[in-house]
Amino acid sequence: MLQIESAEIIVLRLPLKFRFETSFGVQTEKIIPLLVLHGGGLQGVAEGTMEFAPMYREETIAGALHLLREVFLPRILGKSFANPEALHDALGSFRGNKMARAMVEMAAWDLWARMLDVPLGTLLGGRKTEVEVGVSLGIQKDEQATVDIVRKHVEQGYRRIKLKIKPEWDVQPVRATREAFPDIKLTVDANSAYSLADTARLRALDEYGLVYIEQPLAWDDLVDHAELQRRMVTPLCLDESVASAQDARKGLALGAGGVINLKVSRVGGHAEARRIHDIAESFGAPIWCGGMLESGVGRAHNIHLSTLPNFKLPGDTSSASRYWTQDIINEALEANDGLMPVPTGAGTGVTLNREFVAKIAELHEERHA
Numbered sequence: 445m446l447q448i449e450s451a452e453i454i455v456l457r458l459p460l461k462f463r464f465e466t467s468f469g470v471q472t473e474k475i476i477p478l479l480v481l482h483g484g485g486l487q488g489v490a491e492g493t494m495e496f497a498p499m500y501r502e503e504t505i506a507g508a509l510h511l512l513r514e515v516f517l518p519r520i521l522g523k524s525f526a527n528p529e530a531l532h533d534a535l536g537s538f539r540g541n542k543m544a545r546a547m548v549e550m551a552a553w554d555l556w557a558r559m560l561d562v563p564l565g566t567l568l569g570g571r572k573t574e575v576e577v578g579v580s581l582g583i584q585k586d587e588q589a590t591v592d593i594v595r596k597h598v599e600q601g602y603r604r605i606k607l608k609i610k611p612e613w614d615v616q617p618v619r620a621t622r623e624a625f626p627d628i629k630l631t632v633d634a635n636s637a638y639s640l641a642d643t644a645r646l647r648a649l650d651e652y653g654l655v656y657i658e659q660p661l662a663w664d665d666l667v668d669h670a671e672l673q674r675r676m677v678t679p680l681c682l683d684e685s686v687a688s689a690q691d692a693r694k695g696l697a698l699g700a701g702g703v704i705n706l707k708v709s710r711v712g713g714h715a716e717a718r719r720i721h722d723i724a725e726s727f728g729a730p731i732w733c734g735g736m737l738e739s740g741v742g743r744a745h746n747i748h749l750s751t752l753p754n755f756k757l758p759g760d761t762s763s764a765s766r767y768w769t770q771d772i773i774n775e776a777l778e779a780n781d782g783l784m785p786v787p788t789g790a791g792t793g794v795t796l797n798r799e800f801v802a803k804i805a806e807l808h809e810e811r812h813a
């Protein structure tokens with residue numbers, strides 16, 4: 445049985461090693477909410493990927509803390525469940541808030557896998573021992589800076605380069621990168637910065653052999669993406685717009701895109717992520733594992749999920765040392781020649797660096813039944 449004896453809510457802040465500019469803003473640090481579930485002398489850990497302000501999707505850290513304290517944890521503390529899916533069902537039929545829900549679900553999967561003494565990826569049905577990864581590069585100051593940072597990561601062996609774009613800064617970095625690197629797997633991510641009125645500008649990208657264009661249109665749209673896809677050759681990749689298996693089914697059925705960026709936190713956890721994995725496979729649509737600039741905790745979850753077979757394109761889960769001077773786990777998550785080894789050991793296979801976490805935590809509370 446999956447027994448939940450107590451929980452810890454932790455919030456900490458880590459400076460990013462790079463300035464990460466996207467169409468929705470600039471990030472220089474991460475505020476990281478963690479949930480630890482305790483049971484049977486073991487612990488399961490998950491990371492929230494909602495942000496201080498709702499820039500990517502609609503969820504916020506303050507909202508997640510409220511839900512954990514007042515709504516979700518009271519329903520699971522002191523109780524036992526048959527498995528993580530039964531625990532997730534106990535969170536009820538609340539609307540939305542997938543990232544907050546995912547914290548509970550993912551911590552439960554980690555704990556459950558540790559109780560069964562198997563790696564999380566294996567428990568989810570994955571078989572890979574390493575996964576292919578690329579990098580997501582923020583908007584740079586000019587073409588030269590773009591080509592320079594792309595070169596650095598191509599030389600490190602990353603298997604795909606994704607450039608963030610925004611209106612007025614799209615064709616320029618793509619053209620410069622393509623001229624310098626005619627053969628790399630290149631993609632772009634607009635984070636919802638365009639509308640159908642920009643079709644001509646987006647169609648100009650068709651010339652550059654991109655593997656896909658990620659989330660050009662509104663964060664909650666599928667219908668306009670389908671219209672844009674009919675007007676373009678390059679496959680569209682859905683990110684923000686897919687928060688559930690139903691969204692994935694509708695998006696693929698409509699032709700809103702041919703690829704999905706699957707983020708386990710965005711869709712409410714591993715069980716829903718696996719359903720999306722299977723739906724995409726039935727449509728013949730490749731998926732890849734996205735990232736939210738996670739610490740080692742969320743990164744390890746992402747890597748385990750990526751071991752499932754339809755993760756056919758390189759993910760965004762690059763080396764932790766790209767992001768942090770000091771990570772919050774004891775293990776290193778480092779890619780070698782674009783291959784990220786899957787942590788071995790039970791659960792996510794990684795452990796919190798308790799000393800470092802205690803030193804930097806801005807909030808740390810224990811919750812009991």
Ligand code: OSB
Pocket residue numbers: 500579580633635683734735736737738760761762
């Ligand atoms: O759209 O994929 C995105 C980071 C924060 C919010 C949204 C996105 C991203 C990334 C970074 O692209 C991926 C990573 O390196 O973790």
Ligand code: MG
Pocket residue numbers: 633635658659683684705734
């Ligand atoms: Mg994206």
